[in-house]
Amino acid sequence: MDSLRFLIVEDSPTMRQLISFSLKRFKGCKIVEAVDGVDALKKLQTEEVDMILTDINMPVMDGLKLVTLVKQNPKLRELPIVIITTEGAQEDRDRGLALGADAYISKPIQSSHLLKVITDLFEKKRS
Amino acid sequence: MDDHSDLFRKSQEFLQMINQQKDFIQDVLKENERLRYQIANLQGQPSSDPLVAQELALLKKKVEQLEAQKTEIERRYQNVEAENKDFAQRYVEIEEQNNNLANLYVASYQLHSTLDFQEVLHIVMEIIINLIGAEIFSIMLLDEKTNDLGVLAHEGYDENFKFPRVHIGDGVIGSVVKTGESYYINQAGSGYKVDFLHPMACIPLKIKENVIGVINIHKLLVQKDAFTAVDYELFSLLAAHAATAIFSSRLYSQSERKLTTIQGFLDLLTTSGQRG
Numbered sequence: 001m002d003s004l005r006f007l008i009v010e011d012s013p014t015m016r017q018l019i020s021f022s023l024k025r026f027k028g029c030k031i032v033e034a035v036d037g038v039d040a041l042k043k044l045q046t047e048e049v050d051m052i053l054t055d056i057n058m059p060v061m062d063g064l065k066l067v068t069l070v071k072q073n074p075k076l077r078e079l080p081i082v083i084i085t086t087e088g089a090q091e092d093r094d095r096g097l098a099l100g101a102d103a104y105i106s107k108p109i110q111s112s113h114l115l116k117v118i119t120d121l122f123e124k125k126r127s
Numbered sequence: 128m129d130d131h132s133d134l135f136r137k138s139q140e141f142l143q144m145i146n147q148q149k150d151f152i153q154d155v156l157k158e159n160e161r162l163r164y165q166i167a168n169l170q171g172q173p174s175s176d177p178l179v180a181q182e183l184a185l186l187k188k189k190v191e192q193l194e195a196q197k198t199e200i201e202r203r204y205q206n207v208e209a210e211n212k213d214f215a216q217r218y219v220e221i222e223e224q225n226n227n228l229a230n231l232y233v234a235s236y237q238l239h240s241t242l243d244f245q246e247v248l249h250i251v252m253e254i255i256i257n258l259i260g261a262e263i264f265s266i267m268l269l270d271e272k273t274n275d276l277g278v279l280a281h282e283g284y285d286e287n288f289k290f291p292r293v294h295i296g297d298g299v300i301g302s303v304v305k306t307g308e309s310y311y312i313n314q315a316g317s318g319y320k321v322d323f324l325h326p327m328a329c330i331p332l333k334i335k336e337n338v339i340g341v342i343n344i345h346k347l348l349v350q351k352d353a354f355t356a357v358d359y360e361l362f363s364l365l366a367a368h369a370a371t372a373i374f375s376s377r378l379y380s381q382s383e384r385k386l387t388t389i390q391g392f393l394d395l396l397t398t399s400g401q402r403g
Contacts, residue, residue, distance in 0.1 A: 014250060014257055015253070
């Protein structure tokens with residue numbers, strides 16, 4: 001699980017820093033940050049990543065639209081996507097997963113839970 | 128982080144050791160069973176042969192030794208198992224502490240990352256939403272001239288909600304300002320209607336002993352049942368650091384404005400002087 005590359009899509013600098021902090025458990029991982037969906041799509045054109053971690057409520061383009069566009073793109077559709085959001089209702093979770101997200105985490109996040117979800121997704125992808 | 132992986136590695140080694148001991152115990156038990164069988168056979172066939180009797184005595188002694196070994200191994204197995212459980216528990220606790228420290232570090236780092244008043248307010252709100260998990264909350268500041276509190280920033284209230292001004296000593300909020308002590312209750316039940324004067328948490332924003340405002344939390348996010356240990360730590364951090372950050376950024380904004388005015392005045396004087 002070394003040298004993984006993550007794209008964090010989040011408009012809150014506090015959350016970007018907190019998620020980055022948690023991800024540093026993966027030794028040598030590389031973190032790319034984007035502030036909204038449009039910024040994320042731009043970054044995906046130039047940066048290769050292994051996973052996307054995205055918020056839902058963001059200006060310009062929200063996380064659900066980003067999930068839809070990534071899953072429609074043949075070059076990107078295999079990328080695992082984790083939604084990290086304050087929207088914790090079951091219908092929000094169902095909607096996010098139905099659009100193609102691979103996991104859904106409600107804020108406030110627990111670092112250990114986030115790392116377990118990510119590890120499970122990579123193991124699932126490998127098998 | 129290295130401590131964690133070391134702890135985890137140690138717990139793995141203990142598990143491996145336990146499994147090896149388990150196998151060993153099983154072998155000992157099998158051997159024991161075999162010897163018991165032999166003894167039973169020998170006892171069933173009384174023999175006057177002194178060699179057989181000697182052999183029997185030796186086997187009995189061997190059985191006793193094995194029994195003692197078995198007891199000792201079982202005791203050690205229990206000790207190792209207890210130690211392993213302790214390690215696992217400590218691992219979970221350290222993970223939680225790590226998570227809490229990360230939250231506190233990030234909150235503190237962000238609060239002091241800017242001197243822009245609006246940005247500081249935005250960061251305080253981000254912390255309350257993302258790290259504490261509040262859905263409905265407000266930040267009030269004390270007006271030193273009128274000696275009452277007015278809402279500075281808010282989130283989640285109805286659009287037409289009329290925010291009252293609160294006097295020092297009035298209700299929960301006023302009491303918190305007066306005493307400087309935080310106030311908490313557990314999460315309100317379903318169907319909760321915002322009663323502004325009775326928040327579920329009211330945290331004073333303090334600079335030393337001076338309360339400059341409060342944070343009122345009226346409702347947590349749907350996925351959050353109640354406050355957790357780290358929330359209380361965050362409240363303590365917010366009480367001190369948010370207050371300092373808000374106060375200093377407000378002073379900075381005011382001094383910036385004054386500086387701009389003075390600069391404009393000086394420019395005007397210089398231009399007038401040159402003309403004159």
